[in-house]
């Protein structure tokens with residue numbers, strides 16, 4: 545059994561991204577620019593935004609941080625995003641979610657043009673993924689694909705089972721694996737016989753948000769198990785997979801923390817660079 549080292553893999557990816565960001569700067573005389581918008585004071589969001597900005601610095605990407613107070617109006621928030629959309633120094637725009645309840649997140653996100661949508665959340669980018677066309681793909685599922693690739697996991701013809709169908713993880717994950725020639729099953733809270741579906745998987749991706757939900761009896765001997773879940777239990781981070789038991793059966797498995805998580809920011813930086821490169825084509 546091999547434990548997939550997401551931290552080490554993310555460090556390798558980030559080293560390569562530094563080279564790409566530097567090449568962009570050399571060629572065009574300015575840095576790749578990523579705007580990060582944080583509205584309100586949600587403590588978890590503050591940590592995520594801080595890490596994303598640090599990630600930019602480390603990669604040689606210029607970050608434009610915009611902090612708006614929690615009581616900002618819908619019009620003010622949209623105005624900022626529209627201004628960033630027409631700013632040539634900004635190649636990618638990220639609005640940290642969740643937003644304060646009085647704001648309509650969909651309308652704010654709709655102000656981000658698809659070409660600057662570094663999170664890959666827009667209907668256009670999800671449509672491109674569904675059509676297997678070039679576009680920006682959501683960072684977390686993209687990070688999973690990068691882990692599979694770097695650990696030489698064959699996807700073609702394999703049976704992949706994804707538990708979770710959210711727009712940011714499960715759904716794009718299913719499309720990516722389908723595009724990579726896997727035979728894909730998507731499970732969710734209405735799935736009947738979930739354990740049976742899971743036990744057929746060569747590649748099992750858990751994106752549920754329930755600690756230790758996937759137990760050893762749900763996993764085939766030799767399966768590749770990817771745990772996207774991040775659950776805080778008694779101050780500790782726990783995945784959706786019962787790691788101690790499932791790791792006895794899996795051939796490859798991601799730990800939590802240190803598996804999928806570190807790849808997400810690396811993919812955000814990669815998406816920002818790709819948006820910048822595409823903008824110059």
Ligand code: NAP
Pocket residue numbers: 684707708709710711712713714731732733734735738751752753754772773774775804805808
């Ligand atoms: P979400 O929007 O809450 O979606 C959870 C999915 O799990 C839903 O599709 C839901 O089904 C399904 N589900 C819930 N209970 C289930 C059950 N008992 N049996 C089968 N399916 C069930 O969550 P998310 O945003 O996709 O995130 C999933 C997990 O990944 C969370 O722990 C989150 O913290 C983590 N996450 C990690 C990263 C990272 O960087 N590593 C990034 C994003 C998210 P329905 O659709 O039927 O409700």
